[in-house]
Amino acid sequence: MSKIFSMVMVVACVGILAACAKTEQPVDNQASMQEQQASNLDVQRSSVQSTVATVESVNLKTRMVKLRSLEGRPFTIHVGKEAVNLPQVKAGDRVEITYTESLEVRMAEPGEVIEESSTVVGRAVPGAKPGGFGITETNITAEILDLDKANETATLKMADGSVATVKVQNPANLEKVKVGDTIAIKYLEALEITVKGKKK
Numbered sequence: 001m002s003k004i005f006s007m008v009m010v011v012a013c014v015g016i017l018a019a020c021a022k023t024e025q026p027v028d029n030q031a032s033m034q035e036q037q038a039s040n041l042d043v044q045r046s047s048v049q050s051t052v053a054t055v056e057s058v059n060l061k062t063r064m065v066k067l068r069s070l071e072g073r074p075f076t077i078h079v080g081k082e083a084v085n086l087p088q089v090k091a092g093d094r095v096e097i098t099y100t101e102s103l104e105v106r107m108a109e110p111g112e113v114i115e116e117s118s119t120v121v122g123r124a125v126p127g128a129k130p131g132g133f134g135i136t137e138t139n140i141t142a143e144i145l146d147l148d149k150a151n152e153t154a155t156l157k158m159a160d161g162s163v164a165t166v167k168v169q170n171p172a173n174l175e176k177v178k179v180g181d182t183i184a185i186k187y188l189e190a191l192e193i194t195v196k197g198k199k200k
Contacts, residue, residue: 046102055093055195060086067095083132085124092198100190108182114141115159133192143182149174 053067056074063079063086079086108114116139123132145163146155152174155165168174 044102044104046100048098048100050096050098053095053097055089055091055095057091058086058089065089082121082123084126089195090198094196094198096194096196098190098192100188102186102188104186106184108141108184112141112182112184113159114139114184116140131192131194133190135188135190137186137188139184139186141182141184144177144179147174147177147179 051069053069053075056066056068058065063081064076065079065086066074066076068074117136119134119136121132121134141159142156144154145157146165148154148165149171152168152171153165154168154174154177155163157163
């Protein structure tokens, strides 16, 4: 796994470290006991975003496609050579895009080290309007190397050896983890694109 992806994963997961961390503080009452038990649970978060854009132009040589969102915002995307049906896309076509991501974080088991990534890709049959999907699942572990409460940052080391220092979204979370803890992260990304005909 690349160091760049590791950095992205750190930013995505550091804000929820505390929700899945073990606490070393004494249990004084039932409420704090429940909080401690909750801290050992797996954290699961997911989101789905969908949008529709209109094709403004297609450059088959550079494979750059200019689009405009429903809000009128123009943007350009590069379509890889895997999309063999790009010549079928014309100005005025509608593009439906759905992006899904999910993140699961838990405390790693003693000695557990994970660095795995897999991708599944599907595409439309030749001659049809372009469309397809891609799903990438990554599983990694990260060790907490340092907690800087004054600057509200945490330094994490990935299984591939890359290290990143990130700003913690909720500073209170720094009180619930300790240096040496290792977290296990499961991150899934899915992108589905469908090209429709011109709007009637």
